[in-house]
Amino acid sequence: MASSTGCEHYARSCLLKAPCCGKLYVCRLCHDAEENHQMDRFKVREVQCSKCQTLQQAQQICQECQEQFGEYYCDICHLFDKDKKQYHCHPCGICRIGPSEKYFHCEKCNLCLVKELQGNHKCVENVSRQNCPVCMEDIHTSRIGSHVLPCGHLLHKTCFDDMARTGAYRCPLCMHSAWNMKEHWDEIDKEIEQSPMPPEYQGATVKIICNDCQAHCIVPFHVLGMKCTACGSYNTAQDGGLIQLQEDADDGDDVEMEPEPEPQPQDQPESHVPQH
Structure with missing residues (x-):
């Protein structure tokens, strides 16, 4: 009004x-x-x-x-x-909240980012010329600040905060971890060490794909999570059914058997550009 x-x-x-x-x-x-x-x-x-x-x-x-x-x-x-230290960014084509000396325009991302990210972020071409993958609202012209994920994708800062509060820790677009998860992976290591699988699952392994480094591994199966042997991440997805190793009674060779796939383990719980 x-x-x-x-x-x-x-x-x-x-x-x-x-x-x-x-x-x-x-x-x-x-x-x-x-x-x-x-x-x-x-x-x-x-x-x-x-x-x-x-x-x-x-x-x-x-x-x-x-x-x-x-x-x-x-x-x-x-x-x-009112004065919010705004500045007009000509490459972006719009005004942004400043001060301008705190930001730089990344030519490949085609977006103003905080200077702390200069040379310290993964570029994704024209990354802001898309809708936020959480709320599906425009990012580039939004008055809500955007958050840059380690994978280079963007979402609204408010959507990122909401996502983190619900325990979601993956980028909605590429499934890469949305922040440094090392402490959480260390906690899962301790939980797995204290929670051995039942005897019938001892020695069972499973093929996985890592969402963080894209490595393909065969690792021990555990309901609390499967750890990537390449980067140590538990942000992994099961690639096929459970592999059960049994000893052949005749010649003593190990034989791989693939019973029905086990249920997937549950997911583990997981710079800002103000704009006008």
Whole structure:
């Protein structure tokens, strides 16, 4: 709803004239929530002062009463808001919350990332030009910050926090572990050591694929988890049925037998870019 102080999304003292329908709204988000179409913020040409109601060309200060429409104004995005150290990133094509010196634009990812990740992240080409794999909302233009996973994929920071709270620890896209799981793998090691399998499963092995390093291994079967021999991860998937080793009564050779597949072991429990 229009007001002299803006809306729930932005603090501003003007209304945007929607280039699509000619109606006045505080922001594109308010417009999109009311209409059956979306406003193109880049095509906005006119604004109305909330103080004196003068309709005028989009600018930061009212031409009639000198009211400042926003502490921050971008004449490309037509973004008016209070000062949040915003900056316009030309490669991204939109404004982001700064300060700009804390971020760099990764050309391959085509996204602004915190400088701590410069040279320290896995690049995925145009990674932000997709929907969040959790909520399926757009990432690139979202006002919600994004979180970069070790595999290079992105999801909303709020979705990442929700995922972690539920015990999910895998990237929804590639199943790679979403953070350093070494301490948790060490705990599983201790639990397995203290929980031997029943005699009929002693010596049973299983083929696995590791979601973290993509190695294929044959490892001891245990209901609490199967550990990758290449990287030590328990983020693995069973690849085929249980292999039971039995000794042949005639010649003493070991014989592999594959009974019905055992139930899969249960999953084990598992930088931020604010945007406008």
